[in-house]
Amino acid sequence: MSITLTAAGDDDGRRLDRILRKALRDLPLSAIHRLLRKGTVLVDGKTASADTRISAGQTITVPEYNHGVTRRKEEKSSQNSVKLRGKEFTALEILFEGEGLLILNKPAGLAVHGRGSLEDMVLDYLKPKLPPSLSFRPGPLHRLDKPSSGAIVFSTNLRGARFFSALMRQRKIKKSYLALVEGVIKKDEVWQDELARDQDLKKTFTNDSKGRLREGETKTALTRVSPLAGNSACLQAGSTLILAEIETGRTHQIRAQASSHGHPLLGDKKYGAKPVAGGFFLHAWRLEIPANQRPGDPSFPQGFEAPLPERFSKKITGLFGRDADHFIDQQLRSPL
Numbered sequence: 001m002s003i004t005l006t007a008a009g010d011d012d013g014r015r016l017d018r019i020l021r022k023a024l025r026d027l028p029l030s031a032i033h034r035l036l037r038k039g040t041v042l043v044d045g046k047t048a049s050a051d052t053r054i055s056a057g058q059t060i061t062v063p064e065y066n067h068g069v070t071r072r073k074e075e076k077s078s079q080n081s082v083k084l085r086g087k088e089f090t091a092l093e094i095l096f097e098g099e100g101l102l103i104l105n106k107p108a109g110l111a112v113h114g115r116g117s118l119e120d121m122v123l124d125y126l127k128p129k130l131p132p133s134l135s136f137r138p139g140p141l142h143r144l145d146k147p148s149s150g151a152i153v154f155s156t157n158l159r160g161a162r163f164f165s166a167l168m169r170q171r172k173i174k175k176s177y178l179a180l181v182e183g184v185i186k187k188d189e190v191w192q193d194e195l196a197r198d199q200d201l202k203k204t205f206t207n208d209s210k211g212r213l214r215e216g217e218t219k220t221a222l223t224r225v226s227p228l229a230g231n232s233a234c235l236q237a238g239s240t241l242i243l244a245e246i247e248t249g250r251t252h253q254i255r256a257q258a259s260s261h262g263h264p265l266l267g268d269k270k271y272g273a274k275p276v277a278g279g280f281f282l283h284a285w286r287l288e289i290p291a292n293q294r295p296g297d298p299s300f301p302q303g304f305e306a307p308l309p310e311r312f313s314k315k316i317t318g319l320f321g322r323d324a325d326h327f328i329d330q331q332l333r334s335p336l
Contacts (some may be wrong), residue, residue, distance in 0.1 A: 002061055002062060002063040003061070003062050004059055004060070004061050004062075005019075005060045005061075005062070005134050006055055006057070006058075006059050006060075006132075006134075007019070007054045007055065007056050007058045007059075007060065008058060008131055008132050008133045008134065009056050009131065009133070009157075010131075010133040010136035010158040010166045011054055011056060011133055011134050011135045011136070011159055012054070012055055012056040013053055013054070013055070014042070014054055015050065015051055015052065015053060015054070015134050016036070016048055016049070016050060016051070016053075016054055016060070017032065017033070017050035017051070017053060018135060018136040019054055019060070019134050020032050020036075020041070020060070020062070022134060022135040022136070022137060023134040023169075024062065025133060034289040034329055035062065035063070036048075036049065036050045040063045041060065041061070041062055041063075042060070042061040043058055043059070043060055043061075044058050044059055045059075045061070048060075056142065059257050060134070065163060065271045067295065076296070079108060079296055084173040092121055092125055093105040093107075093287065095151060095304050095305075095306060096301060096304055097156075098300065099160055099163070099295045099300055100125070100155060100156050100158075100159045100160015100161065100163065101153055101154070101155060101156065101160045101163075101164060102122065102138070102154040102155075102156050103151060103152070103153050103154075103287070103304050104118070104122070104151070104152055104153075104154065105149070105150060105151060105306040105307065106118055106144055106148075106149055106150060106152045106284075107149055108146075108147055108148060108149040108271070108279070108309060108311070109146065109147065109239060110146065111141070111146045112140050112143070112144055112146070112152065116211050118140075118152070118190050119139060119140060119154075122138060122154050122199065123137075123138060123180075126138050126156060130153070130156060130157070133158075136157065136158050136161075138154055138155055138156050139154060139155060139161075140152055140153070140154050141153045141154065141155055141161060141164045141165055141168065142168060142194065142249060143249065143251065143255070144284055145252070145255075145282075147279045147280060147282070147307075148282045148283065148284065149282075149283045149284070149308075149312070150177070150282075150283040150284025150304075150306045151283060151284045151285070151286065151287050151304055151306040152284065155289070164297065167289065167293055168249070171247060171248075172289070172290055172293050173287060173288070173289060173319065174245065174286075174287070174288040174289075175245070175246050175249070175284065175286075175287055176243055176244070176284075176285050176286040176287075176288075177243070177244040177246070177254060177282060177283060177284055177285055178228075178241065178243060178244075178282075178283045178285045178308065178312075178324070178328075179241075179242050179244055179254060179258070179265055179281060179282045179283070180239055180240070180241055180242075180265065180266040180267075180280075180281040180312075180315060180316070180319070181239065181240050181242055181258050181264065181265055181266060182239060182263055182264050182265075182266055182273055183239070183240065183262060183263045183265040183272070184227075184238065184239075184240055185225065185227040185240045185242060185263060187227070188224070188225065188227075189224075189225045189261070190222070190223075190224055190225070190259075191221075191222070191224075191225060191260075191261055192220065192221070192222050192223075193206040193207055193220075193221050193256075193257055193259045193260060193263075194206065194207040194218035194219070194221075195207075195218060195219055195220075195221045195250050195256060195257075196217050196218045196219075197250075197251055197252075201275075202248065202252070203252070203256075203270065203271075204251055204252040204255070204256040205256065206221075206256055206257065206260040210274075214310055219248070220248060221225075221246075221248050221250045221251055221253045221256075221257060222246070222247040222248050223243050223244050223245065223246050223247070223248075223253060223254060223257050224244070224245045224246075224247070225242050225243070225245075226242060226243045226245075226331075227240050227241070227242055227329055228240075228241045228242060228243055228318070228327040228328070228330075228332070229241035229316070229320045229322075229327050239266055239319050240263070241316055241319075241320065241324075241327060243285075243332060244258075247276075250288065252271075254282060255268055255270070255271050255280075255282070256271060258271070259271035259272050259273075265280040265281060265282055266280060266281050266315075267279055267280040267281060268280035279312060281312050281315060283306070283308055283309070283312055284306060285305065285306060285308070286303055286304065286305050286306070287303060288302060288303040288304075289302055289303070290302075308324050312324070
């Protein structure tokens with residue numbers, strides 16, 4: 001049995017083999033290449049090669065394809081993901097939607113990828129809203145750990161994905177985090193370290209970890225740290241509320257560097273802190289885009305601010321006697 005696909009706007013200009021890899025997710029890559037080598041894949045009724053560039057509106061015919069199998073797999077996956085999500089996370093907290101981007105406030109404890117993840121919730125939300133596409137799939141444009149909360153950006157079309165990804169590569173997106181750390185930080189600090197990732201341990205190590213790092217395997221990480229709560233209550237508590245502005249985006253960057261500089265995140269047992277019920281406190285508070293880099297739409301904001309989760313806010317009040325907005329308003333917040 002054959003299947004016929006119609007290319008949409010986000011497929012325009014893309015290679016045929018790449019479109020098929022995205023559109024036929026249950027078909028092994030070797031099978032796709034075999035069909036292309038045999039010359040049985042047709043574009044507008046004519047034989048096409050793997051590197052053929054597809055235009056919007058063209059039809060792609062794939063023979064010997066059991067699309068009923070795909071449909072059953074998709075239905076099963078959707079049912080499983082809804083059931084898993086419904087136990088704890090039921091709604092998206094949307095900070096902005098437009099210009100090919102969907103910006104959310106992710107709750108702590110919800111994975112970005114995988115079954116029953118934030119990505120599944122986004123796909124369910126966008127499914128009735130987006131035009132069909134063979135090769136484009138909405139997805140997250142940067143990382144945010146499962147235990148962390150805060151602002152995360154998803155693409156809703158290819159233009160939005162390219163726009164934001166280009167700014168990320170050029171380091172033009174300013175990313176600011178709020179975190180609670182052990183010990184007292186009295187003044188601004190710059191943390192610059194060489195980091196290496198141990199994939200077996202799922203942990204990042206810095207250049208002060210003996211025997212862990214080898215030449216050529218490290219990446220530079222730069223984080224600017226400012227203490228926000230530096231009053232006597234903070235000193236008695238032995239903890240500090242910090243703003244961490246990252247200029248690089250390494251996996252576990254803030255967690256590993258905080259630990260290396262003697263101030264592990266409060267509750268981050270993996271990086272040497274004393275355990276705290278519910279895990280550590282790290283929140284992606286703000287994303288900022290330079291005014292001259294924003295899209296043409298004048299309504300597109302320069303920055304996006306994600307409200308702190310209730311657990312984080314209560315912890316700040318318990319440690320320092322004031323709510324989070326007091327410290328943010330006093331030292332950080334400016335009109336977006």
